Amino acid sequence: xxxxxxxxxLAAIVGPAHVLEDPDVRAGYELDWTRRWRGxxxxxxxxxxxxxxxxxxxxxxxxxxxxxxxxGNTGLVGGSVPRGDAPAVVLSLGRLVxxxxxxxxxxxxxxxxxxxxxxxxxxxxxxxxxxxxxxSARQSATVGGMAATNAGGIxxxxxxxxxxxxxGLEAVLASGETVSRxxxxxxxxxxxxxxxxxxxxxxxxxxxxxxxxRLIPERAFRLAVMVGLPGTSAALDVLxxxxxxxxxxxxxxxxxxxxxxxGEMTGVRPPFAAGYGCVLLLEFAAxxxxxxxxxxxxxxxxxxxxxxxxxxxxxxxxxxxxxxxxLTEVVNVVxxxxxLDVTLPLRAIPAFADGVAELVRSVxxxxxxxxxxxxxxxNLHVNVIGPDPDDDRVDAAVLxxxxxxGGSISAEHGIGVAKARWLGLTRSAADIAAMYxxxxxxxxxxxxxxxxxxxxxxx
Amino acid sequence: xxxxxxxxxLAAIVGPAHVLEDPDVRAGYELDWTRRWRGxxxxxxxxxxxxxxxxxxxxxxxxxxxxxxxxGNTGLVGGSVPRGDAPAVVLSLGRLVxxxxxxxxxxxxxxxxxxxxxxxxxxxxxxxxxxxxxxSARQSATVGGMAATNAGGIxxxxxxxxxxxxxGLEAVLASGETVSRxxxxxxxxxxxxxxxxxxxxxxxxxxxxxxxxRLIPERAFRLAVMVGLPGTSAALDVLxxxxxxxxxxxxxxxxxxxxxxxGEMTGVRPPFAAGYGCVLLLEFAAxxxxxxxxxxxxxxxxxxxxxxxxxxxxxxxxxxxxxxxxLTEVVNVVxxxxxLDVTLPLRAIPAFADGVAELVRSVxxxxxxxxxxxxxxxNLHVNVIGPDPDDDRVDAAVLxxxxxxGGSISAEHGIGVAKARWLGLTRSAADIAAMYxxxxxxxxxxxxxxxxxxxxxxx
Numbered sequence: 001x002x003x004x005x006x007x008x009x010l011a012a013i014v015g016p017a018h019v020l021e022d023p024d025v026r027a028g029y030e031l032d033w034t035r036r037w038r039g040x041x042x043x044x045x046x047x048x049x050x051x052x053x054x055x056x057x058x059x060x061x062x063x064x065x066x067x068x069x070x071x072g073n074t075g076l077v078g079g080s081v082p083r084g085d086a087p088a089v090v091l092s093l094g095r096l097v098x099x100x101x102x103x104x105x106x107x108x109x110x111x112x113x114x115x116x117x118x119x120x121x122x123x124x125x126x127x128x129x130x131x132x133x134x135x136s137a138r139q140s141a142t143v144g145g146m147a148a149t150n151a152g153g154i155x156x157x158x159x160x161x162x163x164x165x166x167x168g169l170e171a172v173l174a175s176g177e178t179v180s181r182x183x184x185x186x187x188x189x190x191x192x193x194x195x196x197x198x199x200x201x202x203x204x205x206x207x208x209x210x211x212x213x214r215l216i217p218e219r220a221f222r223l224a225v226m227v228g229l230p231g232t233s234a235a236l237d238v239l240x241x242x243x244x245x246x247x248x249x250x251x252x253x254x255x256x257x258x259x260x261x262x263g264e265m266t267g268v269r270p271p272f273a274a275g276y277g278c279v280l281l282l283e284f285a286a287x288x289x290x291x292x293x294x295x296x297x298x299x300x301x302x303x304x305x306x307x308x309x310x311x312x313x314x315x316x317x318x319x320x321x322x323x324x325x326x327l328t329e330v331v332n333v334v335x336x337x338x339x340l341d342v343t344l345p346l347r348a349i350p351a352f353a354d355g356v357a358e359l360v361r362s363v364x365x366x367x368x369x370x371x372x373x374x375x376x377x378x379n380l381h382v383n384v385i386g387p388d389p390d391d392d393r394v395d396a397a398v399l400x401x402x403x404x405x406g407g408s409i410s411a412e413h414g415i416g417v418a419k420a421r422w423l424g425l426t427r428s429a430a431d432i433a434a435m436y437x438x439x440x441x442x443x444x445x446x447x448x449x450x451x452x453x454x455x456x457x458x459x
Numbered sequence: 460x461x462x463x464x465x466x467x468x469l470a471a472i473v474g475p476a477h478v479l480e481d482p483d484v485r486a487g488y489e490l491d492w493t494r495r496w497r498g499x500x501x502x503x504x505x506x507x508x509x510x511x512x513x514x515x516x517x518x519x520x521x522x523x524x525x526x527x528x529x530x531g532n533t534g535l536v537g538g539s540v541p542r543g544d545a546p547a548v549v550l551s552l553g554r555l556v557x558x559x560x561x562x563x564x565x566x567x568x569x570x571x572x573x574x575x576x577x578x579x580x581x582x583x584x585x586x587x588x589x590x591x592x593x594x595s596a597r598q599s600a601t602v603g604g605m606a607a608t609n610a611g612g613i614x615x616x617x618x619x620x621x622x623x624x625x626x627g628l629e630a631v632l633a634s635g636e637t638v639s640r641x642x643x644x645x646x647x648x649x650x651x652x653x654x655x656x657x658x659x660x661x662x663x664x665x666x667x668x669x670x671x672x673r674l675i676p677e678r679a680f681r682l683a684v685m686v687g688l689p690g691t692s693a694a695l696d697v698l699x700x701x702x703x704x705x706x707x708x709x710x711x712x713x714x715x716x717x718x719x720x721x722g723e724m725t726g727v728r729p730p731f732a733a734g735y736g737c738v739l740l741l742e743f744a745a746x747x748x749x750x751x752x753x754x755x756x757x758x759x760x761x762x763x764x765x766x767x768x769x770x771x772x773x774x775x776x777x778x779x780x781x782x783x784x785x786l787t788e789v790v791n792v793v794x795x796x797x798x799l800d801v802t803l804p805l806r807a808i809p810a811f812a813d814g815v816a817e818l819v820r821s822v823x824x825x826x827x828x829x830x831x832x833x834x835x836x837x838n839l840h841v842n843v844i845g846p847d848p849d850d851d852r853v854d855a856a857v858l859x860x861x862x863x864x865g866g867s868i869s870a871e872h873g874i875g876v877a878k879a880r881w882l883g884l885t886r887s888a889a890d891i892a893a894m895y896x897x898x899x900x901x902x903x904x905x906x907x908x909x910x911x912x913x914x915x916x917x918x
Contacts, residue, residue, distance in 0.1 A: 105695075105699060105805050105806065106804065106805055107702075128703075149648065150648050150652075152646055152648075156645070156646060157645075160623070161646065161648075163652065163655070164619070164623065173889070173893060177889040177892065177893070178889055179887070179889050179890045179893050180887060180889075180890070181886075181890065183804070183865055183866075183867070184804065185802045185803075185804070185837065185866065185867050185870075186615070186616075186802070186836050186837070187611055187615060187620065187802045187833075187836045187837070187838050187867070187870035187871050188802060188867040188869070188870065188885070189608065189609050189611075189620075189659055189867075189869045189870060189871055189872065189873045189874070190867055190868060190869050190873075190874055190878075190882060190885045190886055191659075191874060191882065191886055191890070191891070191894045191912055192656055192659065192660055192664075192894045192897055192898075193609075193622065193652075193655050193656060193658070193659055194890060194893055194894065196622070196652050196655040196656070197651060197652060197655070197656055197897075199652070200648055200650075200651065200652055201651055205651075217702075217703055217705065219705070236564075240564060243566075243676075244587075244676055244746075245746060246676065246678070246705070246745070246746055247746075286705070287703075287704060287705055287706075287752065288747070288752070293746065293747070343644045343645070343646045343647060344644075345565065345642070345643065345644070346564050346565055347564065374646075377645050377646045378644065378645070378646070379646050406642055407642075407644065408642065408644045408646070408647040408648075408649055409649060410647070410648045410649050411644075411646035411647065411648060412646050412648055413648065414648045414649075415648070415649055415650060419649075423649060423650065426647070426649045427640075427649055427650055428638070428639060430632070430636040430637055430638050430639075431638045431639070431640065431650070431653060432650070433636065434632060434636070434638050434653055434901060435650045435651045435653065437900040437901055438651055438656075438897055438900055438901070439651075440900065441896040441897055441899065441900035442893060442896055442897070453650055
């Protein structure tokens with residue numbers, strides 16, 4: 001490690017104002033959004049262009065320090081802050097905020113890695129197009145971070161995750177070389193899908209600096225439906241009917257305990273009487289009015305008339321969605337949740353959802369589990385309040401249960417440091433060896449985000 | 460190279476009947492579908508399971524021979540037959556034809572690599588679901604080969620290419636290790652997208668043995684529209700209007716010379732008078748009847764009433780599509796085409812399409828160029844008849860022109876051996892170096908499909 005003079009070298013690249021050494025200033029870059037992970041950065045560097053990112057990585061490589069790339073720092077698995085086991089530079093992409101014109105013919109837009117989702121949405125608004133991925137951290141989450149973690153959100157069931165939106169990408173590799181494919185060509189079978197490989201690589205293979213993103217037409221008609229149901233099996237029945245409709249865009253599930261908590265703390269409640277085991281929130285979007293088709297499907301699926309709310313106007317729809325969005329906020333107020341984001345085969349969901357609270361209590365008797373999720377994808381968020389941040393016995397128990405049921409230990413949050421030790425629950429030794437071979441090929445010295453994905457280095 | 464005894468070792472793995480050494484029997488595996496590429500196989504081996512594929516690769520590695528994986532051998536870039544520069548075994552996946560039950564809840568099906576597209580379609584029929592990728596080689600093309608080449612076809616604009624359909628994959632790597640992710644979980648952010656990396660890797664990173672494939676709901680209503688237009692700019696105008704409709708599923712373009720050739724040779728003609736520069740063929744699919752919405756859009760786009768055909772019944776739609784499907788057949792009868800499959804930014808299409816015939820003649824005065832393609836994706840197939848198979852001056856001129864216009868030298872056919880020397884027209888040196896690093900990481904000895912993708916080995 002030859003870190004003497006690194007700050008000066010970086011200042012020459014990005015300007016002295018963008019090399020942050022003051023501990024108070026650094027602090028916001030050192031603690032992640034969940035407050036479970038914190039580290040100490042050697043310094044924070046804020047380049048303003050791909051060329052500056054490349055020069056920054058060269059300087060860090062020469063100094064022998066590791067690099068943690070950081071977007072909006074809204075990750076939930078500790079992948080965007082230093083670990084503290086080696087001197088790390090935090091490379092913030094927050095200044096790469098350029099936005100290209102909205103190309104309405106190709107339905108695409110180019111964006112710097114540091115553009116927030118909210119800024120992208122505002123930029124696209126009024127064009128007749130919209131960006132397909134949406135999530136509640138939109139004010140802070142950046143498109144670069146969302147690509148690096150292959151973010152999901154509420155529309156994956158119809159439009160795919162972040163990787164599906166990326167039609168072009170630019171990234172700097174550990175070698176300091178820039179790979180770039182910003183042509184926006186939807187079909188381009190010229191070798192390996194390096195863009196897709198970098199999406200979801202969690203900062204371990206390269207630093208994403210720019211993206212060309214697919215946009216989708218804004219639909220003229222939207223409908224939100226909230227329905228209270230006895231339990232998960234009934235919810236899956238309704239879902240099976242509803243997903244025959246092409247217009248189904250989101251299918252969220254919430255359970256009684258979480259809904260009660262939101263009600264107590266915010267006053268936001270479903271617009272019907274309690275007595276349900278879970279609540280399903282569906283959103284439909286189409287060129288035409290699909291109210292009749294949706295009503296027919298819901299009736300056919302046996303939805304109860306007295307626990308059903310339908311909203312068409314934006315404000316009415318927002319009211320239904322508020323319950324879902326408040327759930328995340330409220331749980332974060334109650335405590336520092338262990339956020340276990342898992343996918344299960346749809347058929348395995350009822351047994352898992354019915355048993356998870358008891359499983360959690362069997363490990364940590366005082367813990368509370370709040371569960372919600374993107375039921376359309378089989379993706380549940382299990383939020384456990386109670387155990388200390390460093391106590392991961394509950395995490396282990398839940399993830400092992402998920403694995404035994406054929407599920408995945410991460411649906412959309414990624415592995416980060418939070419789940420690195422459990423990667424083997426979902427991926428085989430051969431899979432992990434293949435991934436590590438790719439890691440070693442593109443980052444031989446292991447300078448990019450060490451500790452993320454592969455616990456303790458080589459598998 | 461220690462090839463003595465290889466045939467016997469392979470026979471012990473797959474059974475003697477499935478190690479083909481007779482030159483007459485081998486011949487069908489040695490000549491590709493375009494008839495431009497031919498090689499000599501040491502032998503052809505036909506394993507019947509993933510385990511047999513793994514043992515086969517181990518035996519080939521021990522013998523020091525290279526391996527060319529082959530599905531339906533319908534590739535168009537010479538990637539599925541031996542090159543003849545090194546002793547190669549052809550590994551045919553044709554016996555991996557197992558098909559799992561259609562999972563109507565998850566909308567998925569598991570299929571062996573050797574299942575043909577037609578067999579998959581037949582298997583799924585009647586379930587209310589269908590497979591999103593369709594192409595005219597459906598009787599021979601296998602899902603394994605389609606994944607290995609990230610095949611496209613006529614529905615990419617709405618449903619994505621083959622990579623987008625793969626929700627699970629099993630493959631044997633050069634090491635003999637099997638990577639497997641057949642859980643069918645749509646959201647699974649647990650490390651690098653090895654499935655996506657293998658899709659489109661053209662047999663150079665591993666041998667795909669099984670897939671879990673996404674299915675989509677069959678739509679109740681379908682409409683095909685054929686319209687004759689003055690030229691490419693007019694076609695792009697109509698497309699810009701039509702793609703606002705979510706129901707648009709395919710948008711194909713054909714030009715007057717090709718249509719005339721089909722008419723002469725088969726009698727199949729558009730159902731309206733000549734005088735057009737090009738013909739656009741659109742297909743719409745929706746839950747509801749969208750005839751009025753489509754008619755409104757076509758009128759708004761200024762489609763001529765007297766060169767417009769609309770078809771709803773299956774037989775009527777098939778008649779419109781016949782023109783498009785016959786085009787490929789007819790050109791293959793006229794000669795051995797140089798098949799140049801390119802993508803261009805939509806705005807660059809008119810100038811390219813208007814100039815390509817003259818560009819071809821400027822290099823080869825007696826050559827004829829027939830152009831058609833998936834205009835919705837900016838993907839044109841330039842078929843050049845005339846030059847000898849080994850004479851690639853026309854190929855070079857067209858691909859350089861595409862590159863200069865911001866396009867890609869391969870949209871959906873891949874690079875294979877046909878375009879390996881021109882990879883640098885579309886991918887930067889840094890991109891190619893990154894790809895080669897991945898290749899070396901997963902196939903250090905270069906035993907899998909040498910000569911494909913990377914011309915002459917290391918870049």
